[in-house]
Amino acid sequence: MPRILRYLCAAVVLIAAAGCSYAPILERTENYDFYTGESGAMCTEGGEGAVPDAGLVGPHFGLTLACAFSGATLPREAAQEAVNIADLPRAQVGAEFVAAQVMTTGEFRPEWDEAPVTAWVQAGDEEFELDEFPGPGTWFVVTAPEDDAVVLWVEDEGRAQGVDLRTGERVDPVEAYYLGMDRDTTDDGFAYEDVQFGTPQTGGWIVECFSDRVDFTRAVWLEDRGWAPEGSVYLVVSFWWGTSEGFEDVDWKLDTDKALVVGDGADAASPIDWSESDVSANEEGSNQTVLFEVPADQEEFTVAFTPIGELIEEGEDVFQLYETPDTTEWTAAF
Numbered sequence: 438m439p440r441i442l443r444y445l446c447a448a449v450v451l452i453a454a455a456g457c458s459y460a461p462i463l464e465r466t467e468n469y470d471f472y473t474g475e476s477g478a479m480c481t482e483g484g485e486g487a488v489p490d491a492g493l494v495g496p497h498f499g500l501t502l503a504c505a506f507s508g509a510t511l512p513r514e515a516a517q518e519a520v521n522i523a524d525l526p527r528a529q530v531g532a533e534f535v536a537a538q539v540m541t542t543g544e545f546r547p548e549w550d551e552a553p554v555t556a557w558v559q560a561g562d563e564e565f566e567l568d569e570f571p572g573p574g575t576w577f578v579v580t581a582p583e584d585d586a587v588v589l590w591v592e593d594e595g596r597a598q599g600v601d602l603r604t605g606e607r608v609d610p611v612e613a614y615y616l617g618m619d620r621d622t623t624d625d626g627f628a629y630e631d632v633q634f635g636t637p638q639t640g641g642w643i644v645e646c647f648s649d650r651v652d653f654t655r656a657v658w659l660e661d662r663g664w665a666p667e668g669s670v671y672l673v674v675s676f677w678w679g680t681s682e683g684f685e686d687v688d689w690k691l692d693t694d695k696a697l698v699v700g701d702g703a704d705a706a707s708p709i710d711w712s713e714s715d716v717s718a719n720e721e722g723s724n725q726t727v728l729f730e731v732p733a734d735q736e737e738f739t740v741a742f743t744p745i746g747e748l749i750e751e752g753e754d755v756f757q758l759y760e761t762p763d764t765t766e767w768t769a770a771f
Contacts, residue, residue, distance in 0.1 A: 464526040464527075465526050465527055465528065465529050465530075466525050466526050466527065466528050466529070466534075466580050467529070467580065468528075468529050468532050468580050468581060468582060469560055469561070469563045469579070469580060469581060470525075470579065470580045471558065471560075471563075471565045471577070471578070471579045472519065472521075472522050472577070472578040472579070473558075473565075473567070473571075473575065473576065473577050473578070474519055474521070474575070474576055475572065475573075475574045475575050475576070476518035476519060476538075476574055476576060477518055477574065478503065478504075478518075478538070478574070479503075479504045479506075479514045479515055479517075479518050479536070479538045479576060480503060480504035480514060480538070485514065486504040486505060486506045486512070486514055487503065487504060488502050488503065488504065488505045488604075488605035489605075490544075490605075491505075491600060491605030491606075491607075492543065492544070492545035492600065493545060493591055493598050493599075493600050493607065493610070494545045494546065494547065494548065494614045494615075495547065495548065495554065495591065495593035495594070495596070495598065495611070495614075495658075496547065496548045496549050496552075496593055496594050496657070496658040497547050497548075497549060497550065497551050497552035497553075497554055497593050497594070498547055498551060498554045498570060498591060498593055499543075499545040499546040499547045500539055500540075500545055500570075500571065500589075500591065500600075501539060501540045501543040501544070501545050502537060502538075502539055502589075502600050502602070502605050503538050503539060503540045504536075504537060504538040505535075505536070505537045505602055505603055505604065505605055506534075506535075506536045506537070507533050507534060507535045507536070507603050508533055508534055509527050509528050509532075509533055509534070510527050510528070510534065511523065511525050511534050511536065511578065512534065512536050514536075515534075515536035515576065515578060518538075518576065519536075519576060519578060522578060528580045529580070529582075531582055531583060532580055532581060532582045532583060533580070533581070533583050534578060534579075534580055535560070535577075535578070535579050535580075535581060535587045535602050535603055536576065536577070536578045537576065537577050537589070537602040538574065538575065538576040538577075539571050539573075539575050539576075539589070540573050540574070548614075548620070548656065548657060548658060549658075549660070553570075554570055554591055554592060554593045555591070555592040556569075556570050556571060556589065556590065556591045556592075557589075557590050558577055558579060558587070558588070558589050558590070558602070559586070559587070559588050559590060559599075560579050560581040560585050560586075560587045561581060561582065561585035561586070563581075565579070570591070571589075577589065577602065579602075586601065586608075587601070587602045587603060588600065588601055588602065588608050589602055590608075594658060594663065594664070596611060596664060597609065598610050598611060611657060611664075612733065613657045613665070613669075613670050613733040614657055616733065616734060618655060618736055618771040619655070619771045620654060620655055620656070620771070621652065621653065621654050621655075622652075622653050622769055622770055622771055623650050623651065623652050623653065624650070624651050624653070624767040624768055624769070625649065625650065625651075625767075626647070626648035626649045626650045626651050626676065626677075627646070627647070627648055627651075627676075627742060627744075627765040628647050629645060629646045629647070629744055629762055630645035630647075631643055631645065632644055632645065632646075632744070632758070632762050633758070633759040633760065634747070634748035634756035634757065634758055634759065635748075635756040635757070635759065636759055641748070641756045641759070642684070642687055642748055642750075642756060644680045644684050644687065644689060644748065645680070645684075646678065646679065646680055646689065646744070648676055648677050648678070650676075651674065651675070651676040651740075651742075651767055652674075652675040652676070653672065653673065653674055653675075653738075653740070653767075653769035653771075654671075654672075654673040654675070655670050655671070655672060655673075655771050656670060656671040656672075656673055657670055657671075657733075659671055659673075659728075662710075662728075665730065665733070666730065668732065668733055668734075669730045669731060669732060669733055670730075670731060670732075670733045671728055671729070671730060671731075672699060672728070672729040672730075672731045672738060672769065673726060673727070673728055674697060674725075674726070674727040674728075674729070674740060674769075675724065675725065675726050675727075676724075676725050677716065677722050677723070677724055677725070678691065678722055678723060678724075678725045679721045679722020679723060680721070680722075685721065686750060686751045687748050687749065687750050687751070688748070688749045689744070689746060689748055690746045690747055690748070690749055691725070691744060691745070691746040692745045692746045692747075693708065693711035693727075694707060694708075695707075695743070695745045696742065696743055696744055696745050696746060697711075697727050697740065697741070697742050697743075698740075698741050699729050699731060699738050699739070699740050699741075700738070700739060700741075701739060701741060705741070706729055706730070706731065707729075708727045708728055708729055709728050709729060709730055710727070710728040711725070711726070711727050711728070712725075712726045713725055713726075714726070736770065736771050737768060737769065737770045737771070738768070738769045738770075739766055739767070739768060739769075740766070740767040740768075740769055741764050741765075741766050741767075742764065742765045742766075742767065743761065743762060743763075743764040743765075744762050745758065745761065745762075746758070
């Protein structure tokens with residue numbers, strides 16, 4: 438998206454008379470004058486100008502719109518904090534000052550670690566690029582015709598979202614972020630014992646595996662995959678897997694197509710990715726990370742785990758399950 442860098446200096450036309458300064462009555466502030474700075478709070482929670490539940494979140498940023506004011510003259514609350522522009526003349530006829538202040542705390546937290554993003558304010562067709570992401574206490578003042586939209590935009594990983602600086606309404610948001618759901622949850626793990634591979638006639642192994650938890654993450658964006666498809670999110674299932682102490686000579690390999698599904702019956706969804714990573718040097722087993730695409734507006738999922746697979750002995754002998762183990766069902770509730 439093109440940017441128009443148009444910072445106008447905060448000059449104020451004043452006339453000195455008898456030791457006093459004042460703005461001429463007929464003087465007007467031009468349309469699309471833009472000012473920004475940092476100050477103390479322009480409003481209090483629930484007070485004049487406060488905007489409830491307004492903000493944006495992305496993979497690498499979170500921003501809360503704390504205050505929003507508009508009027509033909511610079512709002513008093515803004516003038517008290519933005520003292521360098523406190524004496525600006527009235528806006529042009531049919532135009533107004535739009536003043537807003539943001540915070541980077543509150544409920545709007547980044548999905549992942551913070552990283553550089555691009556931010557700008559747009560008034561009508563005019564765009565004012567910001568040198569950096571607005572920090573706590575950053576305020577914006579812009580003059581614009583009353584029917585011009587004035588929007589703070591933030592672009593993160595190629596996707597721009599905006600917040601209206603008059604009303605706090607979001608503009609072109611990534612809806613999956615704003616459905617009021619948690620990002621992480623857990624459930625009890627699993628306990629499998631006396632699981633037989635091979636047959637009494639041919640020989641084999643009887644093994645076991647225990648874990649006390651499984652972790653679920655609801656993600657809108659992932660570093661190695663990018664954005665989830667529209668209307669979907671990623672459901673990430675993470676758990677430890679490995680045979681217990683005394684079974685170091687064998688590897689219980691899970692069937693990555695069948696061992697884990699979301700839902701049941703004809704609606705059951707298979708993983709779109711399954712990866713394995715090592716645990717610490719002094720531990721047995723491995724960490725399993727399984728990825729699904731699920732509806733963004735669904736709050737709860739049934740995840741069914743059946744440790745279907747094969748047992749591989751160090752000598753590369755492979756043993757199949759004698760009987761299918763019971764299924765463990767988990768609930769991922771966000």
